Amino acid sequence: MIVLFVVGCGASSNVxxxxxxAETLVLDGVYESRVSVEKGEMIAxxxxxxxxxxxxxxxxxxxxxxxxxxxxxxxxxxGMTRARYVYAVLMDGTSDLLVxxxxxxxxxxxIYKQVTVKVGGETGLF
Numbered sequence: 653m654i655v656l657f658v659v660g661c662g663a664s665s666n667v668x669x670x671x672x673x674a675e676t677l678v679l680d681g682v683y684e685s686r687v688s689v690e691k692g693e694m695i696a697x698x699x700x701x702x703x704x705x706x707x708x709x710x711x712x713x714x715x716x717x718x719x720x721x722x723x724x725x726x727x728x729x730x731g732m733t734r735a736r737y738v739y740a741v742l743m744d745g746t747s748d749l750l751v752x753x754x755x756x757x758x759x760x761x762x763i764y765k766q767v768t769v770k771v772g773g774e775t776g777l778f
Contacts, residue, residue, distance in 0.1 A: 661725050662740065664728075668715065670723075671722055671723055671738050672694065673693075673694040673695050673738055674689055674693035674694060674706045675687050675688075675693075675695045675696070676693070676695070676697075677696070677697050677698065677752075677767060678698045679698065679699050679700075679765045679767070680699075680700050682765070683765060683766065684765075684766045684767075684768075685765070685766070685768070686745050686768045686769075686770070687767060687769055687770070688770045688771075689741050689769065689770075689771055690739060690740055690741070690771065691743060691771055694722065694738055694739060694740050695728060695738070695739050695741065695769065696736060696737065696738045696739075697712075697721075697736070697737045697739075697749065697751070697765075697767060698734060698736050698753060699734060699735045699736075699764075700732055700733075700734055701734060701735055702734060702753060702764065703756070706755055706756050707753040707754065707756060707762075707764070708753060708754060708756055708758070709751060709752070709758065709764065710753060710754050710761060711749050711751075711752055711776035712737055712749055712752065713748075713750040713752065713776045714739070714747060714749045714750070715745075715747040715749070716770055717742065718745055718747045718769075718771065719739070719740065719741060719742060719749070719769065720740045720748065721737065721738075722740050722768070723736070723737070723738040724737055726739075737749075737756040739772050741750075741769070744772030744773065745770075745772070746768065746769065746770045747768075747769050747771075748768050748769070749765075749769060750763050750765075750766055751763070751764045751767075752764060752778055753767040755777070760770040766777070
């Protein structure tokens with residue numbers, strides 16, 4: 653039983669690649685989200701991959717001066733494929749993370765999720 657506990661703890665920490673995000677946004681059922689963090693912190697996005705709807709995630713657009721991708725992982729959670737992105741926050745400001753998807757059969761890239769990130773400044777929401 654101890655072995656299973658230790659293995660289980662190791663599996664959950666691997667999802668974030670050993671990083672400790674200040675905020676983890678689970679984006680199930682929402683298109684648009686907002687988060688307010690401080691410079692030097694990390695944020696994580698946890699997203700259901702839309703295979704069942706006939707799409708795949710093709711990447712995330714973001715401002716590389718403000719954010720740096722530290723870790724990406726596709727994993728199985730509750731029998732579904734999920735993606736986890738962990739970003740380091742590099743500077744104050746406001747920027748969007750745009751998660752993009754495309755049809756499995758080919759076609760135009762579309763925005764799947766949008767997260768507005770506000771770094772620094774006054775506390776509270778925007």
